[in-house]
Amino acid sequence: MENLLTTSELTVPEIQEILKCAQAFAEGKEWKPEKQLFLANLFFEPSTRTKCSFEVAERKLGLEVIPFETTTSSVVKGETLYDTIRTLESIGVNGVVIRHKEDNYFQELIGKIKIPVINAGDGCGNHPTQSLLDLLTIKQEFQSFQGLKVSIIGDIRHSRVARSNADALTRLGANVVFSGPKEWFDDSMLQEANYEDVDTAIETSDVVMLLRIQHERHDGSTSWTSEEYHQMYGLTKERERRMKPGSIIMHPAPVNRDVEIADELVECERSRIFKQMENGVFIRMAVLKRSLQSVEGGNVHVNDYQKWPVA
Amino acid sequence: MENLLTTSELTVPEIQEILKCAQAFAEGKEWKPEKQLFLANLFFEPSTRTKCSFEVAERKLGLEVIPFETTTSSVVKGETLYDTIRTLESIGVNGVVIRHKEDNYFQELIGKIKIPVINAGDGCGNHPTQSLLDLLTIKQEFQSFQGLKVSIIGDIRHSRVARSNADALTRLGANVVFSGPKEWFDDSMLQEANYEDVDTAIETSDVVMLLRIQHERHDGSTSWTSEEYHQMYGLTKERERRMKPGSIIMHPAPVNRDVEIADELVECERSRIFKQMENGVFIRMAVLKRSLQSVEGGNVHVNDYQKWPVA
Amino acid sequence: MENLLTTSELTVPEIQEILKCAQAFAEGKEWKPEKQLFLANLFFEPSTRTKCSFEVAERKLGLEVIPFETTTSSVVKGETLYDTIRTLESIGVNGVVIRHKEDNYFQELIGKIKIPVINAGDGCGNHPTQSLLDLLTIKQEFQSFQGLKVSIIGDIRHSRVARSNADALTRLGANVVFSGPKEWFDDSMLQEANYEDVDTAIETSDVVMLLRIQHERHDGSTSWTSEEYHQMYGLTKERERRMKPGSIIMHPAPVNRDVEIADELVECERSRIFKQMENGVFIRMAVLKRSLQSVEGGNVHVNDYQKWPVA
Known part of the structure; x- marks a missing residue:
């Protein structure tokens, strides 16, 4: 039984192993557990996109x-x-x-329950399957x-x-830089x-990874219009023309069209935005397989606390 | 890949083909795609009845x-x-x-996506699987x-x-008449x-097709009580006795009992109201088969916009 | 076709038969209907726990x-x-x-519909699968x-x-006593x-069955704090030490920890609280099998009211 909680807990060989397994699924490999296994998706914060991908x-x-x-x-109660x-x-x-x-x-679960936990996102912190699909x-x-x-x-x-991506990419040998409004940066990030x-x-980048503007999380202290943001920090058509040959565009979606990226670029030659979604399914298959492949299946007698046998 | 968007886009031979296929399912025929295929039901307007039937x-x-x-x-965002x-x-x-x-x-989807769309109802306009089951x-x-x-x-x-039914029935050779409160009619309908x-x-009809009173859509300009509506325009027990021999009663459900139709008539000999629901499943099977039978299945590499190969 | 509506309608041999079948499922027995059968869970009152168990x-x-x-x-309409x-x-x-x-x-369904109804709880009255799992x-x-x-x-x-448990246990030969705040008792219960x-x-009991405090149902006339209730009527650690050898603790869950039962006792040696949940699945399998084993499957022509044949 293997949990998947954060990207940073994964070693480089573990990441490579998951990528290899996901690539095999992308190429049509199949794997099914020998017994009927049950899974539940608990999305306490809604996310249709990620939930459908897991499904x-x-x-x-x-x-x-x-x-x-x-x-x-x-x-709730x-x-x-x-x-x-x-x-x-x-x-x-x-x-x-x-x-x-x-x-x-x-944290309140680990070591106390016997079934694997796969983290599909917590607070502002971790979202390991998104990192892995990237x-x-x-x-x-x-x-x-x-x-x-x-x-x-x-x-x-x-x-x-x-942050998870920056960490993992650096460990894998890439050179990561951050960009965007300076007002949104602090020393810890740098x-x-x-x-x-x-x-x-x-x-100058091989990969330009744009992030979604989280309107709902901002406090109003930054006061650009969508159009102003697009011109100052977005991937405009003009900027795209200056990208390196063979370089690609990524975005975790959903996209704010004409804010982070020009509407016409969402499905341009360089864009891997929908490819990322496609890969999300294969990554989740790999991660689920990793967690479930040693599970025996079926109900087991779970009351380990009892010291005398139940007939 | 075939969409099903409106009844009016279907030719008479296409309608006959769907009815024939649905009748075969009603008689116990089975069909399953060769590969695992995935479907999603997106009901932005709730309709448990139609959704369960599709399911x-x-x-x-x-x-x-x-x-x-x-x-x-x-x-929603x-x-x-x-x-x-x-x-x-x-x-x-x-x-x-x-x-x-x-x-x-x-309209914003057609020609831009590669998977079939089956319309389960839009605005006041189209609901082709309901028409087909009728x-x-x-x-x-x-x-x-x-x-x-x-x-x-x-x-x-x-x-x-x-409106879809009137159009399709006329093309199929039937003689359709409208009835009900004159206040609810306008020239375009006539x-x-x-x-x-x-x-x-x-x-004088072979088929008496009653419609549900949509309380929620009316603006209050018509001021009959349910009882008044029933007496003036509903299928009362008294009116049912004057129906032609062998004629049938239909209603798309849910029924407002004792408004459009007398409570005791909902499951009377002439009523095909629950038969319609039963047929809905077979029509939806036929429509789904028509849309999915040429689908290959499995994830395909969907990023057609990229001009260089992904390893 | 067998409904399961109340525990009291079950005879002692029927109860024993369901328990025997459930025990067989607990020991790994499998049973599947010969044809594809469809089931719907209608939870008009939310209960994730019971619903997941049925699922x-x-x-x-x-x-x-x-x-x-x-x-x-x-x-709803x-x-x-x-x-x-x-x-x-x-x-x-x-x-x-x-x-x-x-x-x-x-009551409005029985004798009028042809598919079995399994009661997963009604009002304050009946919850037969919970009784049976106990x-x-x-x-x-x-x-x-x-x-x-x-x-x-x-x-x-x-x-x-x-109440269902008291009735069934008494019929099965056990001696049942009630306890708790006297204010909550009335003559009918006694x-x-x-x-x-x-x-x-x-x-003095072999089985101590604690009930959940239904905060939401009380009118405020009883004014203990959780701590006061725990000391007066709860299973404290001190009380647990005085339990009979080999006796067990049960609770239908969810538990209010440190109210009905001390936090540390929820998973103690004597506790069968999670064992009850595990058994719930096997009971529900047995009850579903009992209701469905004679069902033929597939859509049947349901309009029995019509007196002339449909082609």
Whole structure:
């Protein structure tokens, strides 16, 4: 049983192993567990996109997906996450995919439950399957990360993805730079990657990774219009023309068209935006396989606390 | 790949082909695609009845149905329908069933996405699977449409079904008349079918098709009580006794009992109301088969915009 | 076709038969219907826990579970439960699991629909699968009910489970006593079982069955804090030490930790709380099998009211 909680906990060989497995799925490889296995997706923060991607991955692996409605669950009435997951474990669920707005929500679970937890996003912190699908997309394009220049542009402070990606890409041998409004940067971020102005970053990178503007998270202290942001920090058609030959554009989606990126560029030659979504399914298949391949399946007698046998 | 968007786009031979296929399913024929195929039902306007019917049809065909929660999707945050469907296409969904309150919502999709769209209702306009299930029910009863008299009674202006049915039935050789409160009619409707008073329509028709009173759509300008409506325009027990021998009663449901139709008549000998629901599953199976039978299945590399190969 | 509506309608041999079948499932027995069968879970009152348990049971039996969203169904617009279930029957659903806040909601269905109804809880009254899973847990522990002393402690007046359990346990040969705040008892309850003070009940019972405090149902007339309730009527660590050797603790969950039971005792040696949840799946499999094993499957022509044949 293997959890997947953060990108940073994965060693470079573990990342490479997941990418290799995902690539095999992309090329048509199939894998199904020997027994009927049950999985539940607990999305305490809505995310149709990520949830649908997990659902497709789960069905491709032949898993039984148990619907779990977070809005009506006992968690709303104050039940702890531990008690909820322990209940699912008791009724025979073999693994859980969780998205939760609280940072590191999984700390209360680890070591106490026996089924794997796959983190589908926590607070502002971690979103490892998104990082891994980004890595797969880059690897498919360039075969190796060694010496690649990757610029990550936008609201890095609020981005689950940016910080995990910067860390993993650096460990894999890439050179990462951050860009975007200087107002959104602080010193802690600049320990992770250097800052470059937008034009330099876009012109010199192999991968231009744009982040979604999180309107809902900002406090109004920055007062650009969408059009102003686009001209100052967005990937305009004019900037795209100055990109390196063979370089690619990435974005975790959903895209604010004509804000982070010009509408016409979303599906341009360089864009790997929909390719990223496609790869998300293969990454999730690989991650699920990694977590579930040693699970025996079926309900097991879970009450280990009892010291005398139940007939 | 075939979309199903409106009844009017279907030729008479196409309608006959769908009815024939649905009748074969009604008689126990089975069909399943060779590969695992994924489908999503996007109901932006709730309709448990239609959604459940599609779900049963989809499961009978062995499809994988990916849950899609419209209330928490990015569409709510302003994502276009195109970007949503394009995302589903990217993650490997092979077809979408959509209900949407906007008229002709599908215009922004057609020609731009590669997976089939099946329209499960748009605005006040089209609801082709409802029309087709009505046609199947009539055909099962009378074998042919030629020379049949069909009266459609009620709120025709607000009815998705009435106008599509009138058009299709006329093309198939039936004689359609409209009836109900004159206040609810306008000139455009009377180009589609003649108006007859309720008593004449009911006494002389082979098929009496009642429409649901859409309380929620009316502006209060008509001020009948339910009882008054029932006496003036409803199918009362007294009117039912004057129906032609062998004639049948239809209603798209849900029924307002004792408004459009007397409570005791909902499941009377002449009623095909629950038969219509039963036929809905077979029609949806036929329509899904028509759309999916040429789909290869599996994720395909969807980024056609890129001009250089991805490893 | 067998409904499961209340525990009291089950004879002792019927209860024993269900427990035997559930125990076989617990030991790994498998059973699947010969044909594809469809089931819908209609939870008009939310209960993630019970719903997930039914879902796992249904998937283990290979059933097709049709999602039914009660919040958007026509029931909200005033459609009767009968019309809703009749619709599901018409589209080919072979059985329904229903939770509803109205007492005996199923009375309007019985004898009028042809598919089995499994009651997953009604009002304050019945919750037969919860009773049966409690019985299975006790039987696994003690092999027989004869002469066992079972105390049920807490809010018996508002408990679906307590009264059904008291009745069934008594019929099976056990000696049941009630305990908890005297203010919560009335004469009708004391016809079902004797009252004992909490300390006596806990010290002398083979099974201590705690009930959840239903904060949401109380009117504020009782004014203990959680801590006060715990000290006066809860299973404290101190009380647990005085329990009989080999005696067990049960609770229907979700638990209010440190109210009905001390936090540390929820997973102690004596606790069968998570074992109960595990057993819930096997009971639901047994109950579903009992209801579905004679169903033929597939859509049947449901319009029995028509007197002339449909082609």
